[in-house]
Amino acid sequence: MSGFAQRPPLPDAHKRQDYLARLIEYLKIPSISADPAYAADLDRCANYTADLLRWAGMPEVELLPIVGAPAYVVARRMVNPQAPTLLIYGHYDVQPEIPVERWTTPPFTPHVRQDRLFARGATDDKGQVMMHIAAIAQLLQQGGEIPYNLIFLVEGEEEIGSPHLQQFLASYGASLPCDLLLLSDTAMWDIGKPAITTSIRGMALMELTLSSASRDLHSGTYGGAVANPLEMLSRLLTTLKDDEGRILVEGFHDGVLPISPAMSDELQAIPFNETVWRQGIGLSQSWGDPDYALLERLWMRPTLEINGLWGGYCGQGMKTVLPAQAHAKLSMRLVPNQDPAHVSRVVEQHLYKHLPPHAHLQIEHAPGSGFGLRVDGAHPLLHAVRRGLEEAFGEAPLLIGEGATIPAVAALKERLGAMPILIGFALPDAKCHAPDENIHLPTFYAGIEALIRIYSYYSADLMQE
Amino acid sequence: MSGFAQRPPLPDAHKRQDYLARLIEYLKIPSISADPAYAADLDRCANYTADLLRWAGMPEVELLPIVGAPAYVVARRMVNPQAPTLLIYGHYDVQPEIPVERWTTPPFTPHVRQDRLFARGATDDKGQVMMHIAAIAQLLQQGGEIPYNLIFLVEGEEEIGSPHLQQFLASYGASLPCDLLLLSDTAMWDIGKPAITTSIRGMALMELTLSSASRDLHSGTYGGAVANPLEMLSRLLTTLKDDEGRILVEGFHDGVLPISPAMSDELQAIPFNETVWRQGIGLSQSWGDPDYALLERLWMRPTLEINGLWGGYCGQGMKTVLPAQAHAKLSMRLVPNQDPAHVSRVVEQHLYKHLPPHAHLQIEHAPGSGFGLRVDGAHPLLHAVRRGLEEAFGEAPLLIGEGATIPAVAALKERLGAMPILIGFALPDAKCHAPDENIHLPTFYAGIEALIRIYSYYSADLMQE
Numbered sequence: 001m002s003g004f005a006q007r008p009p010l011p012d013a014h015k016r017q018d019y020l021a022r023l024i025e026y027l028k029i030p031s032i033s034a035d036p037a038y039a040a041d042l043d044r045c046a047n048y049t050a051d052l053l054r055w056a057g058m059p060e061v062e063l064l065p066i067v068g069a070p071a072y073v074v075a076r077r078m079v080n081p082q083a084p085t086l087l088i089y090g091h092y093d094v095q096p097e098i099p100v101e102r103w104t105t106p107p108f109t110p111h112v113r114q115d116r117l118f119a120r121g122a123t124d125d126k127g128q129v130m131m132h133i134a135a136i137a138q139l140l141q142q143g144g145e146i147p148y149n150l151i152f153l154v155e156g157e158e159e160i161g162s163p164h165l166q167q168f169l170a171s172y173g174a175s176l177p178c179d180l181l182l183l184s185d186t187a188m189w190d191i192g193k194p195a196i197t198t199s200i201r202g203m204a205l206m207e208l209t210l211s212s213a214s215r216d217l218h219s220g221t222y223g224g225a226v227a228n229p230l231e232m233l234s235r236l237l238t239t240l241k242d243d244e245g246r247i248l249v250e251g252f253h254d255g256v257l258p259i260s261p262a263m264s265d266e267l268q269a270i271p272f273n274e275t276v277w278r279q280g281i282g283l284s285q286s287w288g289d290p291d292y293a294l295l296e297r298l299w300m301r302p303t304l305e306i307n308g309l310w311g312g313y314c315g316q317g318m319k320t321v322l323p324a325q326a327h328a329k330l331s332m333r334l335v336p337n338q339d340p341a342h343v344s345r346v347v348e349q350h351l352y353k354h355l356p357p358h359a360h361l362q363i364e365h366a367p368g369s370g371f372g373l374r375v376d377g378a379h380p381l382l383h384a385v386r387r388g389l390e391e392a393f394g395e396a397p398l399l400i401g402e403g404a405t406i407p408a409v410a411a412l413k414e415r416l417g418a419m420p421i422l423i424g425f426a427l428p429d430a431k432c433h434a435p436d437e438n439i440h441l442p443t444f445y446a447g448i449e450a451l452i453r454i455y456s457y458y459s460a461d462l463m464q465e
Numbered sequence: 466m467s468g469f470a471q472r473p474p475l476p477d478a479h480k481r482q483d484y485l486a487r488l489i490e491y492l493k494i495p496s497i498s499a500d501p502a503y504a505a506d507l508d509r510c511a512n513y514t515a516d517l518l519r520w521a522g523m524p525e526v527e528l529l530p531i532v533g534a535p536a537y538v539v540a541r542r543m544v545n546p547q548a549p550t551l552l553i554y555g556h557y558d559v560q561p562e563i564p565v566e567r568w569t570t571p572p573f574t575p576h577v578r579q580d581r582l583f584a585r586g587a588t589d590d591k592g593q594v595m596m597h598i599a600a601i602a603q604l605l606q607q608g609g610e611i612p613y614n615l616i617f618l619v620e621g622e623e624e625i626g627s628p629h630l631q632q633f634l635a636s637y638g639a640s641l642p643c644d645l646l647l648l649s650d651t652a653m654w655d656i657g658k659p660a661i662t663t664s665i666r667g668m669a670l671m672e673l674t675l676s677s678a679s680r681d682l683h684s685g686t687y688g689g690a691v692a693n694p695l696e697m698l699s700r701l702l703t704t705l706k707d708d709e710g711r712i713l714v715e716g717f718h719d720g721v722l723p724i725s726p727a728m729s730d731e732l733q734a735i736p737f738n739e740t741v742w743r744q745g746i747g748l749s750q751s752w753g754d755p756d757y758a759l760l761e762r763l764w765m766r767p768t769l770e771i772n773g774l775w776g777g778y779c780g781q782g783m784k785t786v787l788p789a790q791a792h793a794k795l796s797m798r799l800v801p802n803q804d805p806a807h808v809s810r811v812v813e814q815h816l817y818k819h820l821p822p823h824a825h826l827q828i829e830h831a832p833g834s835g836f837g838l839r840v841d842g843a844h845p846l847l848h849a850v851r852r853g854l855e856e857a858f859g860e861a862p863l864l865i866g867e868g869a870t871i872p873a874v875a876a877l878k879e880r881l882g883a884m885p886i887l888i889g890f891a892l893p894d895a896k897c898h899a900p901d902e903n904i905h906l907p908t909f910y911a912g913i914e915a916l917i918r919i920y921s922y923y924s925a926d927l928m929q930e
Contacts, residue, residue: 219796288691
């Protein structure tokens with residue numbers, strides 16, 4: 001076992017400059033997965049990711065192809081078939097840079113202002129991928145013996161919902177055995193306040209099309225005698241919840257576990273200020289199921305939301321039409337033990353049961369579903385993480401939830417059977433997905449230090465398992 | 466008094482050909498009012514309308530200007546200041562020709578196939594304007610003495626809602642004194658089945674914007690704790706009616722008169738086949754306030770319809786957004802004695818009263834409002850019309866309603882104080898506003914004959930008043 005477990009080798013100022021320089025090169029590549037015009041850049045970025053992993057000292061690095069997808073970058077360092085394996089997941093693709101005119105400096109020309117580096121991908125996720133690679137580089141270049149197996153998996157489609165990940169795992173999953181998943185694509189609570197994300201919500205998605213007559217009708221000539229799809233759809237959507245926000249769909253909550261005392265304790269420890277939260281989004285009052293507290297509703301309870309609703313004439317002025325169809329997009333955020341397929345089925349049953357007479361309904365289940373997950377905040381495998389974060393940031397990490405969905409996490413957990421640990425370094429003002437995305441450089445360096453410590457402490461913890 | 470009142474002079478085949486040729490020239494002018502690119506064509510069409518009126522024998526013809534509008538064509542034949550005045554209203558503008566690729570022959574290259582003439586405007590309304598002009602031409606060219614005063618008013622903005630008509634009437638209304646309004650911009654019941662439209666619905670229009678947070682939010686990160694404007698708007702719209710279609714807005718029906726025995730009798734006389742009607746629009750069942758029969762709901766009862774509804778992400782795939790705003794466009798069709806301003810006010814009051822907590826609502830009242838109107842089907846001034854239609858078509862006219870709104874009719878009635886008579890010649894398959902608009906030539910000639918008879922019989926009726 002390495003002595004690093006006691007005294008992790010931290011990088012000096014010269015090395016920090018080197019990590020920053022490599023990140024800046026990484027950020028210059030416009031690896032936008034949403035736009036096919038950037039295919040060559042995604043290819044270049046996959047190769048650059050592979051180069052970084054080779055530089056860090058990973059002995060086996062390969063680009064695994066899936067038709068129609070950017071290459072999956074996989075790096076392995078298998079030291080002992082009997083030892084546990086830790087898989088680090090990240091992504092090298094980025095969100096589009098639109099609206100480009102609202103960037104202070106160009107999105108793919110990284111620029112340091114004060115203590116932040118501005119560029120698309122600076123935090124999400126190239127900056128965080130770089131933190132892991134730098135931590136491994138430092139450990140291996142200092143001659144440290146990491147006594148467990150390491151696998152990096154860095155994909156190029158996370159920002160578009162990882163559409164080929166299941167196929168990739170079906171093709172290559174057998175060559176990715178692992179015991180622990182480490183991901184850094186979530187958030188810190190605030191500057192200097194590290195966090196471990198212990199829950200993520202799952203998802204189910206559907207699109208509804210409600211129709212009545214076979215064509216659009218003049219609302220003067222036909223109004224009063226024809227069921228209006230816009231009215232029927234409004235009426236139907238209104239049956240899904242009561243007017244305080246409780247979901248009324250029979251069977252929707254099947255499997256949902258009560259909020260445990262441990263979960264309540266975690267929430268109690270969060271320094272959450274509802275007033276500040278509301279002001280941040282211009283809200284006069286919060287809303288939702290009155291049987292649960294706000295953070296419970298955000299992190300530990302499922303939702304059913306309308307994400308899009310449309311039909312009829314939506315342009316300037318008026319056109320008095322009774323449209324033939326009305327449409328809605330629905331998303332459900334799920335908590336652990338809630339099966340997306342079951343939830344989709346009971347919502348579908350509810351909709352058909354409450355469908356107003358003479359209306360027709362088509363339901364299309366959209367891809368992107370996944371289970372929610374929760375990690376026990378007291379799990380022994382979190383000890384190394386807690387200790388490393390606390391030592392690097394000078395403050396014990398908070399255990400937080402994430403209301404949003406990371407499809408890759410559930411897919412990897414399900415397929416590979418490993419426990420996921422989510423240590424994110426995104427600050428609340430990192431502006432991920434928005435203009436002026438940035439990374440706070442002291443957080444970048446502290447994050448590398450925290451990861452060096454975590455990888456070191458795992459040398460003891462994982463081998464004791 | 467003219468002997469024509471007994472034996473109206475009907476046109477021979479040669480004259481019919483002349484009327485058709487003049488209509489074909491009229492239809493070649495693409496007088497599309499919705500598109501400013503056609504301003505010169507509207508100007509040309511106004512002049513052609515004036516030429517037709519001069520040819521018919523109208524002694525005073527002028528183009529009256531209103532800034533921003535195509536000219537109003539006015540023709541007068543004032544024979545006696547003490548005699549009654551009949552004003553004929555029509556329009557020379559047409560709907561856009563889109564989708565142009567679905568026309569069998571080009572929309573502005575009139576083409577006769579079998580017994581129909583195909584072109585944009587063939588029925589709506591150039592064909593019907595031509596019928597009136599031809600009828601007057603025939604009477605005056607045969608040396609007939611029409612003993613009452615005649616005014617033609619032909620505008621160029623009907624298809625875009627007559628936005629300058631109120632201004633025109635304010636400027637020139639004093640020079641348009643009249644006792645009776647005659648309009649042909651409505652429908653026949655079927656081929657060979659003439660109709661007099663005795664009711665038109667009025668209108669009130671509004672647009673709603675409901676908001677919650679100050680910006681779009683991620684439905685994962687915020688879902689469960691923020692009122693979703695799409696859900697709140699659906700809930701709000703659902704309060705407007707019960708689930709069978711009865712309007713629940715307090716005060717909405719103020720002033721609505723019960724359906725009189727005479728109105729019921731008129732409906733009883735209509736050979737309405739609900740199955741055929743439903744099949745025509747692909748509807749499995751009709752819908753609406755079960756306290757009223759279908760034709761009552763279409764013609765004699767007010768409506769409240771959603772014509773547009775939108776918010777959130779409405780494109781391909783999914784984007785899990787909680788939008789900051791949701792929008793709806795509402796139209797109300799009104800019956801006589803229902804004040805559009807009052808109806809708008811009570812609907813607004815209802816919406817604010819039922820607004821879900823923490824939601825904000827903005828209401829914009831759109832232009833285009835107007836009163837509904839009804840003409841007593843037994844009115845003596847309808848005698849000449851009934852007789853003329855019956856003699857020309859061989860069948861007594863039905864008294865029908867029109868659920869849609871013709872803003873010009875209410876405006877002319879209100880401003881000029883005259884009784885409106887609506888004799889329309891549009892057949893159910895005339896395809897007004899659609900590709901392959903056409904006029905059935907036997908109906909065109911029978912319509913001219915009917916109008917010659919009507920104008921002749923008015924020589925007696927009007928002068929006896």
